[in-house]
Each structure stands twice: as structure tokens, then as C-alpha cells.
Amino acid sequence: MGPKLMSSIASLFLLGALLQVVSAVDHDVGGDFGWNLPPNTTFFSDWASNKAFSVGDKLVFRSKANEMHDVAEPNSEVDLDGCVKPGIVFSTSAVFSVALDRPGRRYFICTIGNHCNAGMKFDIDVLAQPGAPNSPLVPPPPPSSASSLRFGALLAAFSGLLLTIVA
Ligand SMILES: *[C@@H]1O[C@H](CO)[C@@H](O)[C@H](O)[C@H]1NC(C)=O
Numbered sequence: 646m647g648p649k650l651m652s653s654i655a656s657l658f659l660l661g662a663l664l665q666v667v668s669a670v671d672h673d674v675g676g677d678f679g680w681n682l683p684p685n686t687t688f689f690s691d692w693a694s695n696k697a698f699s700v701g702d703k704l705v706f707r708s709k710a711n712e713m714h715d716v717a718e719p720n721s722e723v724d725l726d727g728c729v730k731p732g733i734v735f736s737t738s739a740v741f742s743v744a745l746d747r748p749g750r751r752y753f754i755c756t757i758g759n760h761c762n763a764g765m766k767f768d769i770d771v772l773a774q775p776g777a778p779n780s781p782l783v784p785p786p787p788p789s790s791a792s793s794l795r796f797g798a799l800l801a802a803f804s805g806l807l808l809t810i811v812a
């Protein structure tokens with residue numbers, strides 16, 4: 646294998662790694678409001694239904710220092726609807742991240758007091774990859790948003806790759 650081919654292959658690996666990094670998203674649960682007692686019972690389900698989640702993304706649960714919350718993952722829609730508390734609670738700390746490491750539906754609640762019934766619950770569909778066909782209906786982002794950043798990064802990666810092959 647010639648050194649040129651070797652470096653081209655290395656560049657392809659780099660490109661792949663870069664694409665993964667570029668496309669992973671950290672989702673702040675509840676946006677700026679955070680993982681706190683919501684103003685109404687649909688706040689978090691509304692938040693989740695306006696987002697697309699993919700494998701490699703993270704959910705970041707941030708709670709106010711003067712509110713006590715946790716994060717737990719019921720196994721089913723029925724348990725989510727009924728606010729059935731699962732045996733395992735992930736965390737009671739003020740900031741907690743959940744890696745979305747597999748595709749499929751996942752359910753999240755707070756198990757403290759009646760917080761779940763008050764709206765601290767939502768479910769998400771994690772897609773195998775960004776833009777998979779079963780994405781929720783989300784209007785395309787304006788050109789100035791993250792996707793053009795992604796495109797820019799892609800372009801930079803490709804020009805890097807070309808330079809390596811030519812060199
Ligand atoms: C719930 O609260 C949010 C934030 O204040 C608001 O945007 C939304 O319209 C409310 N939903 C309902 C059903 O009242």
C-alpha cells in the first residue's frame with residue numbers, strides 16, 4: 646500500500662470521526678427553563694415533540710439549586726402515562742446527562758413528590774441517524790442555523806481530504 650493511499654484512508658477515517666462529532670447534539674431538557682417544575686403539564690412533552698433526537702446525542706437535565714429533582718426512565722408508555730416510578734433513579738444532582746446510545750423510544754420522568762403528574766415527564770424517539778425518514782415533523786431550519794455550520798465543517802473536511810490526496 647503506497648503512502649498516498651494510506652494517507653487518503655487515514656483522511657477518510659478522520660472525516661468520519663469529524664462528521665460524528667459535528668452531528669451530535671446536546672439537548673438541554675426544557676430549553677432555558679431546565680428540568681424544573683413546569684408552568685403546565687404539557688411543557689416537557691411540548692418541548693420534546695419539537696425536537697429530533699439521534700443516536701450520539703445527549704439529554705442534559707439541569708435543575709435549579711433550590712428545587713429537588715431526579716431523572717428516571719420508565720419502561721413503557723403505560724408507565725409514563727401513569728407516572729409509575731421505576732426502581733432505578735439515575736441521579737438527583739443538579740446537572741445530569743443521558744447518552745442516547747441506541748435507537749428507539751425512551752421515557753423520562755422525575756420521581757420526586759407529584760412532579761411527574763405535574764408534567765415532569767416526556768418521551769422521545771431516538772433515530773438511528775440524523776434525518777432518518779421517521780423524524781418528527783420539524784420545519785427545516787433557516788439557512789443561518791446549525792445545519793449550515795455542519796455544511797461548512799463538511800466542506801472544510803472535504804477540502805482537507807482533497808489536499809491530502811493531491812499532496
Ligand atoms: C405551557 O407553558 C408554556 C410556557 O409558558 C407555554 O408556551 C405553553 O403555551 C403552555 N401550554 C399550555 C397548554 O398552556
Ligand SMILES: [Cu+2]
Pocket residue numbers: 713714715755756757760761765
Ligand atoms: Cu422533580
